[in-house]
Amino acid sequence: MPQQPLNRICYVEDDEDIRRVVRMSLERIGKMTVEVVADSTRAVEAMVAFKPDLVMLDWMMPVMDGPAVFRKMREQTETMHIPVVFITAKASQTELDELRNMGAAGVISKPFSPKALPDQLRSIWHSLP
Amino acid sequence: MTPIDSATNPHKASAGISLADSADPRRVLADRVEQIYSQMPIGIAGSFVISVVAAIELRQGRFVEIVIFWAGLVVLLTAATLGLYWSYRRSTTKASEAAQWLRWLAISALATGATWGFAAAVFFPSHADEQQVFLAFLLAGVVAGGVPMYAVSWPVYALYAAGIIFPFTYVLATFGNKLFAEIALLIPAFYALNVAIAYRLNQVFDSGYRLRHAYGKLTEDYTALNQRVEQQLDELLQAQREVEASGRKLALFAERSPIAVLQMDHNATILELNPAAENLFGYAAVELVGRNAIRTLFSSANPVLGGAAWQSFIETAKPLSLPPAGCVRRDGIEVSCEFTLTPLVNEDGDLLSVIAQVRDVTQVLEADRLKKEFTSTLSHELRTPLTSIIGSLQLVNSGVMGEMDKDIVELTEVAERNAQRLLDLINDILDIEKIESGKFVLFPEDIELDTLVRESLLLNRSFADRFKVRLEASGGLPGLEVKADRKRLLQVLTNLLSNAAKFSNEGGAVEVFMSVTDAMVRVDIADRGTGIPENFRDRIFGRFAQADSALTRQKGGTGLGLAICKRLIEAMNGRIGFEDREGGGTLFYFEMPVAKAFAQADK
CATH class of the missing domain: 3.30.565.10 (Histidine kinase-like ATPase, C-terminal domain)
Structure with missing residues (x-):
């Protein structure tokens, strides 16, 4: 269980509106520092620069989807150990299992409640080994 | 009697059985009795005419009373034998009581013989030589004439002839004339000879009748056998027609079936295929017959019916349905096919051939994939905007944005509630869709x-x-x-x-x-x-x-x-x-x- 409280979040999401809602939720309700990335191909660079405690990845994105970003993160030393939470609108149980098998720290399904989102992330953060 | 080979008579088991022996002895006897009776009228008429001639010829020089008495005897005897003949003709028990009728006949024959014997005893001691010669000639005639009449049953003849011969012999022997005494010694030999001839004739008749009956029986047997053979032949023909009809029906089923049907041997060599199979795989039938189905039809990477799997299918000889497998058409296009294999086995469990029914499921699988993709996309595309809408409204309604006008809050709450309703609807529709398409998995x-x-x-x-x-x-x-x-x-x-x-x-x-x-x-x-x-x-x-x-x-x-x-x-x-x-x-x-x-x- 991590010692420090959850503070720095990096969110990779192609949909501008959802980016805004999530940023507002985490900043206003969760009092966290948030970096949102729209272009998934440049996500890993942004993470290296921002040094987040936890990364949230959208599943379906053009050019490079969430799992691809995840794999790329695992290839780089700086991002290798950052916990990843997937945000997905895909409801199928097999796909959720697939995400967990890839080593995701958690899965939050869309649509999520912005009111509850900070607490959901903190609970995942605290349950990390 | 002709011994015949038992093979010609299926009812006799052992070889060397005489054909005549197979005749029914009761029917043979009945026939013999019938034969004797049928000759009776000639016998009666002949005997009566001879008696009349004898009475006229012998009446001179004697007491007329004795001649009349004898003539009376002849008339009575003739009437009695006619009566017997008449009864036999009218009888319904000719066959069943043949032995009894034969006994009656034997009595009648003895009586006839005895009447002539009486004539010999009474009329012979005459002093007129020509009359003695005439009587001897008559007696020899009736003794000889009895042979054809009674020889069908030699004992009857023996009784008849004895009735004539013995009184006459006695008269000759006691007459006191040396020549007559010598003749009396010869007469029993004459008698014996006649009886022997009768005996021989009896045997000939007997064997004749037996042969006739045996042949009749054989004919009946043969006819029955023939009928049975014909009936079996009919049944066979019928069965053959049925097999042909069901064969044609099957062929028609396969011919017109939209499902590809292939027949293979135990090595998976193709023996036959229907037009649907030609269409499915793009080969003409002649190109496929004789080729190995697994190597020719399945794509090389497909392990579904590999050597071991095929071998185990052949050994178990149980019907087998395979999951969709990749196949390659003649033109190189890959198709997904569902194979159903049915082994054809005979009664001993030996595999005759394998029938494969093949269904092209390429389009079904593709449609399935598209539907899945569509549902998944729809799910994503509908939820993404709703995430923004509901999220924004929740943030507004949660109050973190600061105090707002009461009317505005009321409206944003309406908006949030209805956005939530829309989301519920989407979730429910997706649920129903998943359940009804069978894609639904319970944990x-x-x-x-x-x-x-x-x-x-x-x-x-x-x-x-x-x-x-x-x-x-x-x-x-x-x-x-x-x-x-x-x-x-x-x-x-x-x-x-x-x-x-x-x-x-x-x-x-x-x-x-x-x-x-x-x-x-x-x-x-x-x-x-x-x-x-x-x-x-x-x-x-x-x-x-x-x-x-x-x-x-x-x-x-x-x-x-x-x-x-x-x-x-x-x-x-x-x-x-x-x-x-x-x-x-x-x-x-x-x-x-x-x-x-x-x-x-x-x-």
Whole structure:
């Protein structure tokens, strides 16, 4: 269980509106520092620069989807150990299992409640080994 | 008698059996008796004419009374034998009592012979030589004439001739003339000779009749055999026609079948195929016959019917349905095919050939994939904008953005509520779609029902609060477990609880009861609402079923909830239903099999 409280979040999401809602939720309700990335191909660079405690990845994105970003993160030393939470609108149980098998720290399904989102992330953060 | 080979007579087992011996002796006897009687009229007439001639010729020089007496005897005898003949003709027991008729005939023959014997004894001692010669000639004539008459049964003849000969011999021997005495010594030899001839003739007749009967029997046997052979031949022909007809029918089935049919031998070498198979694989029949089906039709990477799998199929000789397998057409195009293999075995269990039915499922699989992709895309594309809408409205309504005008809050709340409704609808439609397309997977686990019900009450409390309705549970079943998908059972409970809350009066309560009987546990969710309208009851579990659309707008809901509940409960081997509640209101219930009862749980 991590010692420090959850503070720095990096969110990779192609949909501008959802980016805004999530940023507002985490900043206003969760009092966290948030970096949102729209272009998934440049996500890993942004993470290296921002040094987040936890990364949230959208599943379906053009050019490079969430799992691809995840794999790329695992290839780089700086991002290798950052916990990843997937945000997905895909409801199928097999796909959720697939995400967990890839080593995701958690899965939050869309649509999520912005009111509850900070607490959901903190609970995942605290349950990390 | 001709011994015949037993092979010509199937009813005789051993070789060397005489054909004549197979005749029925009773029928042979009857025939012989018939033969003798049939000759009687000639015998009677002949005997009578000779008697008349003799009476006229012998009447001189004698007492007329004796001649008249003898003539009387002849007439009586003639009448008696005619009577016998007449009785025999009229008789219905000719065959069954042949032996008796023969005895009667023997008596008549003896009487006839004795009458001539009497004539010899009385008329011979005459002193007129010419009359003695005449009488001797007559007697020799009647003795010889009796042979053809009676020889069919030699004892009858023997009696007849004895009746004539012995009195005459006696008279000759005692006459006192040396020549006559010498003749008397010769007469028994003459008698013996005649009887021997009669005996011989008797045998000839006998064997003749026996042969006739044996032949008759043989003919009957042969006819019966012939009929049987013909009948069997008919049956065979009929069977052959039936086999041909069913063969044609099968051929027609295969010929016109839209499903590809191939016949292969035990090495998977193609023997025959129908036009559908030609179409499916793009080969002409002549190109495929003689080639190995597995190497020719399956794509090389396909392990479905590899050597070992085929071998084990051939050994077990059990019908086999294969999952869709990749095949390559003659033009190189890959298709997915479902193979059904049926071994044809004979009565001894030997494999004759293998029938393969092949269905091209390429398009089915593709349609399936597209549908799945479409559902997945739809799910994503609809949820993404809703995430933004609901998220934004929630943030606004949560108050973190600061105080807002009351009217604005009211409107944003309407917007949030309806966005949520839209999301529920999408979720429900996706659920129904998944359940009905069979793509729905349950993850059953042992769940303590009591805990789950209390959890559902907690989750739905805030919803019920909106309608100012209390949720109450009673009759808990601690420790009792059911096998169910946790998320899905919670979905059912939520649906039933929110329905009950929606249709309860303000200030009322929704009550949850749990009970267990035998192997089933039952959960009741009861309200004190207005009840279910009569005309709505039979379609309450249907899709988009709502009693009152005005109420829907007022209280929300998609009209899919109960349809989903029913399918979910049934998928978990349960049963769902509703009944009117005593004292007003409605009671929805579902029953599920108990996975673990109290006793086991207590340990």
